[in-house]
Amino acid sequence: MQLLGLYNYFVFATLLMVGLYCVLARTNIIKSLIGLSIFQSAVFLLYISMDKVDGGTAPIIPSDAPPDIIYANPLPQVLILTAIVVGISTTALGLAVAVRIREAYGTIEEDKIQEMDREQ
């Protein structure tokens, strides 16, 4: 039961590993960016896992709420909400760089790009 309560964190660790491996091992820039977004989502999962309270509900307080309702922690939610939007903007920037690299080199494979740079 103790381990079951930590399952979210194990999934976080696994996703982090998959994401990091994807970024490091793949030479394709787009694939690396997808890996980066998996890595990013893993961090989101870590934060959101921390907001859960047993028997709680989403932190929306109705005006006639009975005082004994338990609410989830709103703070990690605020952080991650904005982080998701910032994440997509930076990913878009990365994709724009990838498009320009493709136009300049004709490929988006890192090893081929390095080869071309060495030949010059």
Add this chain to the structure above:
Amino acid sequence: MITIIFSLFLLTMLVLVAVAILRTDNLFTAVMLSGIFSLIMAANFFVLDAADVALTEAVIGAGISTVLFLGALALTAEKDRSPPVGSVVPLISAVALGSVIIYAVMQAPRLGDPKAVVHNHVAPWYLEKTPELIDVPNVVTAVLASFRGYDTLGEVFVVFIACMGVMALLGRVRPRKDSIKLTEYEERSRNLRHHLIPRIVGKMLVPFIVLFGLYVQFHGDFGPGGGFQAGALVAAGVILYSLLEGDWRGRELVPEWFSSLLVAAGAFLYASVGVACMVMGGRFLDYSALDSHDPVHGQHLGILLVELGVGMTVTGVMITIFHAFARRGVR
């Protein structure tokens, strides 16, 4: 009990999809799988009581991010030509990182433990004081727009700068004078107009998506939602229209000058609400100063305007970035 089984299932699916993304060498498959990944992640967030975040992840991760990746794929390559077996260094670093984290989380409080440190520091204060000081039901909106307004202002400017970066890299492409005019076939193959069913069904959805976006924008104080989600939803509606009818028709619907104007006007509106608070005798982004008789009403007004600013910027940024990618392909 059912919730636990459901969340175990969802989390396991997440890992499986992530591994599938890693293994495939077809980038189109990888992008579609990452859309599924985001959707499962959104369901996970919902199970974990984070309704606002689930909405954001569903719109942005599964919707807009997939479209942007596909747009980039169309301009780059469809195949991942990485060497099948790389060096062992990435594997070792990934496993090392994973082991350190697993070692660390063994000490972490279990999921949902009410005695965990995160729940006993500043969070109860926000939950307790929001009805009194801000009086909006959604605490996430209250913290986002009012208590931590500085933070959100910063995030809006990060999004703004990222948009400028994309425009600087991909640019406003001016059509060349000597460019070959697209033939009718090429023009038709650039959109989905020749696919009758997606076109009709998709077009029927567009007004409802935009309407839902507006609902989420102006109802964000009371239910899950707010400027970030609404902006992405409205942009998703416009992007869907552009995909169905061709990006030039999308640009007729929302001209580029208008989406750029939205980007700047939203950020400007947010910052000027802050300045208005200073002029009215308060501190920067202290909305209570906006109404000298009733500080709570001032907070309501401030949050409404600030969320509107966020929504405008996010809508503009998403549409502008989409057009930057879509237009690049026409040359």
